């Protein structure tokens with residue numbers, strides 16, 4: 001029974017890991033300096049040259065990259081290899097302005113899939129498993145990443161993609177799926193459908209690999225109980241490759257970061273100062289092995305804590321906590337990235353005032369978004385039919401901007417509380 005497990009890497013000594021990181025970082029900085037004029041300029045502005053970076057302890061000399069840089073440099077400005085060497089792009093679910101597009105050489109794909117394979121093995125996966133992947137396929141990294149990892153492990157891979165619950169359940173029963181890969185909210189929905197249809201005895205699932213959105217320990221326990229499985233968290237982001245940047249082991253107390261490929265730092269989101277392990281702050285990644293899209297000091301905006309406490313699984317790679325929130329205002333609703341600014345754009349374009357509130361909730365383990373929008377005083381005298389019509393128009397405009405359904409409620413002028421400081425636009429009732 002061949003298992004895609006690399007103890008010589010995943011359980012390497014801390015000295016060995018640091019030695020790999022030092023060597024790879026120096027090489028990567030030179031590669032970026034030589035091939036990415038955008039980042040070279042940033043380094044020059046900070047007065048840093050490749051020779052100044054001798055190892056991980058010099059990382060803090062490098063400038064940060066942010067999502068704004070990715071947007072400025074869209075589409076090819078951060079590409080570090082000739083286009084002829086790239087074989088794939090993936091993209092984020094962001095829908096306004098410029099999307100973030102990440103490039104991969106075949107080597108990058110291999111390493112990314114290797115990271116996903118490690119996650120599957122850590123969840124107990126072997127070549128005897130039937131791995132049911134219902135993350136979305138296409139531009140989203142979830143489907144392609146776990147699909148590739150599953151191949152590497154040698155599982156029988158079911159490339160289901162998301163949606164069509166009847167078909168998901170039929171294949172799950174008929175083919176005897178043993179590992180389920182999807183967002184936690186979809187896993188909860190599938191669990192509910194399985195139990196409603198009395199299929200619990202007919203499924204063979206033993207583990208789930210769930211991520212791409214925030215989920216609580218309570219939700220983990222619910223899913224584990226209703227499906228009779230062990231549920232593992234997996235984290236990642238398109239900019240840094242996709243799922244598999246980090247993953248949980250059987251201890252389920254944080255996700256091991258694949259430190260042979262990514263250097264993690266925690267910074268103070270306000271000042272950019274590097275914080276010691278154990279501090280809560282913004283997670284920053286440097287990819288040290290990627291060829292086509294190697295980001296140095298990329299600010300994820302995810303707020304986490306890193307821990308180097310010894311793990312009983314034997315892995316020595318640093319663990320990150322579940323993201324506790326984001327330092328920007330991005331919401332993740334039903335796995336889709338939603339920015340309040342996108343909503344504001346739609347409202348203003350449709351002639352509505354910018355007085356609105358977003359109420360995000362989780363009902364039956366599925367996210368809901370309600371938007372209260374103040375009417376203008378002129379609209380307030382409209383008939384009920386006119387108001388209903390306007391709400392419908394807004395729902396449809398928001399759907400095409402965000403890609404998800406939001407309920408819209410037009411409310412009386414001046415009925416939404418004003419704030420003297422920053423406007424409080426978001427009420428997130430999800431207990432995460």
Ligand code: DLL
Nearest residue numbers: 092142211212213214234235236237238242243323
């Ligand atoms: O969500 C990649 C992924 C796919 C991860 C499948 C895991 C499984 P993006 O669409 O670029 O990539 O979104 C990245 O999602 O910065 C986090 O804010 C959030 N996120 C990802 N995984 C988790 C997780 C994919 N396990 C953004 N818990 C990240 C909480 C997560 N948030």
